[in-house]
Amino acid sequence: MQVDLTNRIAIVTGAAQGIGRSIAQALTQNGATVMLSDIQEEKGRATAEELGPNADFFTCDVSDAEQVRELFDTVIERHGRLDIAVNNAGINTGPENRVTIDQYPDEIWHRIINVDLNGTFYCCKAAAAQMIKQHSGSIINIASIAGVVPLRLQIGFVAAKAGVIKLTEAMAAELGPMGIRVNTVSPGSTLVEGTKQLFYNNKELAEKLASFIPMRRPGETNEIAEAVLFLASDAASYVNGHNLVVDGGWVCGFSRDF
Numbered sequence: 001m002q003v004d005l006t007n008r009i010a011i012v013t014g015a016a017q018g019i020g021r022s023i024a025q026a027l028t029q030n031g032a033t034v035m036l037s038d039i040q041e042e043k044g045r046a047t048a049e050e051l052g053p054n055a056d057f058f059t060c061d062v063s064d065a066e067q068v069r070e071l072f073d074t075v076i077e078r079h080g081r082l083d084i085a086v087n088n089a090g091i092n093t094g095p096e097n098r099v100t101i102d103q104y105p106d107e108i109w110h111r112i113i114n115v116d117l118n119g120t121f122y123c124c125k126a127a128a129a130q131m132i133k134q135h136s137g138s139i140i141n142i143a144s145i146a147g148v149v150p151l152r153l154q155i156g157f158v159a160a161k162a163g164v165i166k167l168t169e170a171m172a173a174e175l176g177p178m179g180i181r182v183n184t185v186s187p188g189s190t191l192v193e194g195t196k197q198l199f200y201n202n203k204e205l206a207e208k209l210a211s212f213i214p215m216r217r218p219g220e221t222n223e224i225a226e227a228v229l230f231l232a233s234d235a236a237s238y239v240n241g242h243n244l245v246v247d248g249g250w251v252c253g254f255s256r257d258f
């Protein structure tokens with residue numbers, strides 16, 4: 001997909017690798033000036049360098065409200081505006097914490113809520129403050145199909161991502177009258193380093209997981225980025241409060257044959 005984002009200023013969190021990297025790449029390739037941000041400083045800088053002169057990097061832990069303010073203030077001071085905010089940074093836990101609620105560690109719950117939900121809130125708040133002044137802007141939050149259909153034994157992630165989807169809808173209602181669109185993209189199982197290590201490098205597990213997906217394969221990061229690109233662009237000028245699920249049909253196939 002090609003759109004014209006010339007002169008648009010964007011922030012992408014969690015952009016050192018994975019889906020965030022692909023989103024930042026899609027935005028720069030379509031003309032936007034993008035500030036990548038992540039807790040991984042070295043990798044983030046290297047990624048920004050690879051993406052070319054329209055990409056820069058700023059270290060920021062999204063679960064820290066002060067660091068988020070610094071990130072957004074830096075971009076706004078430098079460019080005088082903010083057109084696109086993609087709140088992508090997120091974490092989940094591995095199989096060691098896939099347990100029922102009675103066993104679920106409090107610290108894991110708090111860590112996931114702090115990064116995935118509170119971090120998204122801080123970023124949205126900072127983005128909205130500037131976009132209200134401009135009377136324009138597009139905010140895109142990255143949630144998950146886990147926020148649509150609960151995945152068993154992942155309550156922290158499920159609750160955080162469901163929160164992100166509802167936060168988005170609430171903001172769409174608040175900010176729509178101010179010329180700002182707020183939408184969610186919910187990826188299904190997507191090929192990144194983490195999911196390769198967890199499932200996709202293991203043939204048996206990969207086949208089992210693919211059997212849940214009507215398209216019988218995981219998504220590629222660029223397939224998530226295309227959805228974000230659409231929502232960031234004027235092609236989506238009347239799309240507000242939507243949750244765009246990009247999952248090869250996972251949530252439709254959720255009801256299994258029996």
Ligand SMILES: NC(=O)c1ccc[n+]([C@@H]2O[C@H](COP(=O)([O-])OP(=O)(O)OC[C@H]3O[C@@H](n4cnc5c(N)ncnc54)[C@H](O)[C@@H]3O)[C@@H](O)[C@H]2O)c1
Nearest residue numbers: 014016018019038039061062088089090144187189190192
């Ligand atoms: N890959 C999937 O299958 C999948 C499925 C559904 C949703 N998602 C969501 O997509 C988003 C991107 O995930 P990904 O698959 O690319 O994972 P990833 O782990 O490859 O990338 C996440 C990035 O976020 C950064 N990050 C982690 N904590 C951070 C913090 N506190 N502050 C700033 N940056 C932080 C990491 O350093 C990393 O670069 C996440 O929100 C994730 O929940 C991914």
